[in-house]
Amino acid sequence: MAEGLLIGRKPLFNRELRVFGYLLLPWTEGRDRGWSSVLDAVLAQGVGHLTGPLEGYLQLPASVAAEHAEALAGLADIGVGVWLEHADAAFLRTVAGAAPDLGLIVRPSTPEALEGHAPRWWAVDASEARDAGWREALRGRKWLADGVDDYETAMQMQEWGAQGFAGAFFQKPERVRARAPQANAHVLKVLADAWRAESPEELAASVRSDPDLSYRLLRYINAPAFGLRARVSTIEQALALLGLVRTRRWLSLVALSALAQRKPDELVRTALVRARFGELFARRAGDAETGDDFLVGLFSVLDAMLDQPMEEAIADLPVADEVRAGLLDPKSRLGKRLAAAKALERGRWDEVLKHLDDGRALSLMETAHLYHEAIAWADAQMQALVNA
Known part of the structure; x- marks a missing residue:
């Protein structure tokens, strides 16, 4: 840039x-x-x-x-x-x-x-x-x-x-379109079970319960944008290669894409930009690698995908308390970072640093660099998801 x-x-x-x-x-x-x-x-x-x-x-x-x-x-x-x-x-x-x-x-x-x-x-x-x-x-x-x-x-x-x-x-949630709640509910159940899983075996079992989601996950993981050297043919191989935390993270991304089939593609792209921006900002700020910033960005559009208030959309997801706070409370630590990402989307530069005033805030220029990097990453992931 x-x-x-x-x-x-x-x-x-x-x-x-x-x-x-x-x-x-x-x-x-x-x-x-x-x-x-x-x-x-x-x-x-x-x-x-x-x-x-x-x-x-x-x-x-x-x-x-x-x-x-x-x-x-x-x-x-x-x-x-x-x-x-x-x-x-x-x-x-x-x-x-x-x-x-x-x-x-x-x-x-x-x-x-x-x-x-x-x-x-x-x-x-x-x-x-x-x-x-x-x-x-x-x-x-x-x-x-x-x-x-x-x-x-x-x-x-x-x-x-x-x-x-x-x-x-x-x-925003759409109040007039007829939804497919049964299909959405099944994807959300798989996602919730995956987040409750305490072992690779439990996670693999939850993913295998939805053949379509399993297929999408393997296609996505094997896409060039993912950068793996060896082909992954089974969920068990993915878990062995990526580990429980990373596999759960990429499953969340693929599940989000599945939930958005009746929505504009830009909604998934927005979630990816926010997720990557949060992750990059956390790294630059010296935070511990918890992945919470990534999940807040990724799940920040669940209300629009499910046409429900956010509190209802995440009610059954066993995410960390700080992730839940980031999605529901714009004054929480992660909520402020999500608000900064939304301000960047709208070009409201005067609001960006106000939301990031946590004692370790980056300059506006550094923050914008991270945002542009997040856009490039999200565009590459979208191409991989299209082919998944």
Whole structure:
């Protein structure tokens, strides 16, 4: 990561609730060169480490884009788009002239700004889209609803013509979808039995009770991203090679993926980023290797996966008291670290260190490095899980 580059990422969903790209949220406050340093760093290294093969849109206020118009063509050359905030029609014409190949998502300043140049997407806040005037102006145009914080709002926006969504809705329990509680209950029972297991034999027996989960676990462990030299053919071999603690951990990850089959893939990716970030932060802070930070991140989306309040979702899981506290109490030690991970996701840089003020807090730059490392790890694990 280039020196001084702090960027969060926010997933952008299409109508099928698949992620087509990421909104990139840079931090500029408190630095001498501000936006200039952000643009220089992005132009120097790109954003592939944050977006993978998907589209990336750097969030810029229209005033900043006007001051750095020469950088817009450079962004287009490296395949990075721009999310413009509060742009009017006249400015859009200027941008189109300066960088005709630039991929644009534009949040218009007024409904009248929708006339003229058509960007790749228009972006309108869900609260604005409730206004009939905005909806009339958006009719027949390609637009996404931002600030969508629950599934009910996403469905309402879709009825009004939105073709894309941005917001934390996918991380929330869904109250309207019919669930498959029996299948979920069986996976959770296997997971609970695995966490209660006190010996490799007990753990192997619990995993073997679900052939599909056993198959997924072995496929995942043998994926290239896992880095094992020898092929593992049985649960017993996995236990002999990895041990009880590590096998239980990877089983939890595979079980989480199984629970999320009816949910957007990004939900699992979010859990993996949080888990890895917590683990990396604990190591850097000099904590003992308990794995609790990893589990808090991994299980932090169970409420959304099971469409239940978190307290109910983890009720039958025999996890450590500190893990339970981290999931239920944002003021607990691990709860604060989870809150920091969530702030990083939203690019709320002023909140990050506030949540990590435990006497051993890292700098914001060090924390962002760990977050970016967690993203790269999670993307690799997602590829392994897809093939599992």
